[in-house]
Amino acid sequence: MATRTASPPASASRSAARTVGGIPPWASLGVLFGVTSALSILAFGPIGVSGTYPRAIGSVARAIAPGWAANEGYLVKMGSVVTPESLLVVGLLLGGFLARRLGHQPRPVAAEVVHAVERTPGRRYLTAFLGGFLILFGARLAGGCTSGHIISGITQLAASSFIFAAAVFGAGILTAKLIRPRA
Amino acid sequence: MTLFYGLLVGVAMGAFIQRVGASSPAMILENLRLKDLSVIKFMATTIAVGSILAYLLAAGGAPMHFDIKPTYVIGVALGGLVFGVGFALGGYCPGTCVVGIGEGRKDAWAAIAGGVAGAFVFTLLWPVLEPALIKPFNYGKVTVPQLLGASPVVAAAVLAAVFLTIVTLLPTRPGEAPRG
Numbered sequence: 001m002a003t004r005t006a007s008p009p010a011s012a013s014r015s016a017a018r019t020v021g022g023i024p025p026w027a028s029l030g031v032l033f034g035v036t037s038a039l040s041i042l043a044f045g046p047i048g049v050s051g052t053y054p055r056a057i058g059s060v061a062r063a064i065a066p067g068w069a070a071n072e073g074y075l076v077k078m079g080s081v082v083t084p085e086s087l088l089v090v091g092l093l094l095g096g097f098l099a100r101r102l103g104h105q106p107r108p109v110a111a112e113v114v115h116a117v118e119r120t121p122g123r124r125y126l127t128a129f130l131g132g133f134l135i136l137f138g139a140r141l142a143g144g145c146t147s148g149h150i151i152s153g154i155t156q157l158a159a160s161s162f163i164f165a166a167a168v169f170g171a172g173i174l175t176a177k178l179i180r181p182r183a
Numbered sequence: 184m185t186l187f188y189g190l191l192v193g194v195a196m197g198a199f200i201q202r203v204g205a206s207s208p209a210m211i212l213e214n215l216r217l218k219d220l221s222v223i224k225f226m227a228t229t230i231a232v233g234s235i236l237a238y239l240l241a242a243g244g245a246p247m248h249f250d251i252k253p254t255y256v257i258g259v260a261l262g263g264l265v266f267g268v269g270f271a272l273g274g275y276c277p278g279t280c281v282v283g284i285g286e287g288r289k290d291a292w293a294a295i296a297g298g299v300a301g302a303f304v305f306t307l308l309w310p311v312l313e314p315a316l317i318k319p320f321n322y323g324k325v326t327v328p329q330l331l332g333a334s335p336v337v338a339a340a341v342l343a344a345v346f347l348t349i350v351t352l353l354p355t356r357p358g359e360a361p362r363g
Contacts, residue, residue, distance in 0.1 A: 034232025084189025091193015096285025131273015132297025142262025167263025175271035176215035
């Protein structure tokens, strides 16, 4: 009888969490996140992140240039930064820190190279900056990001969020296939 | 009190994102290149579980704070396309870069700086963009079950069944031979 030599797949080290009892991390973490997202709607509202960026800009602007801030329609529309959503963003910072520390994981690479064009750390910072610019511009135009539109939006079965998700993955997959990956 | 709930939800969410590897730009690119589908499967599982649970809670009479985003077709689709390009370029989304800073990624600071710049430019362009891309073809806060005339719980159950079937059947790393 042939015995299979169980060598761990290369992907085992990729994901931070280990497979427990045959259940892959994406499944157990997905169930936990799903319960969290439903409880968030019960407690205060759907999870969301990208609206905090203009709200933070608005709060800084009201402190240093109140006249200008009062006339920027979008900052007025987005309102105060004192919302559960802003605290959620603070929580993301803490959650990322704690999950790595309590998991006794090594510090991640400071600037992970993902594209062939990122030959120097400076180039990696530039693509990260440009990527950050486009995701926030796009998210604010659409009214939400991966969390607010895709996760919370489809969870609530919003028609707009299905359109957003299709556009994000369509453009994202195409762009990722077109840009040469790191060697 | 709701501020405190926001903090708790954020800590949990940040930990899940870090653990599944979604705060790693390399992992995001593996998913967008369809070489490793674990983050996409994580998101689909989250949506399936969250949707059925949220609409069951609502059907049971829980005071849910649903907040449906309006369907302004042009702005939503264009915003999604711009977002998708940025997602593939930087490997971060607006939340995962915050998690990335928490776990010590330096390039995540560049992504946040870019994000603040993007939100600032959007603010400046708002008077032009709103009438052109957001006001026209705006069908308001509409859900798929409303469009179909279906019960939200039934629609959530169908969505959950479809998503969970797909994530179960799809291999996590499609390029590799399936394991026993």
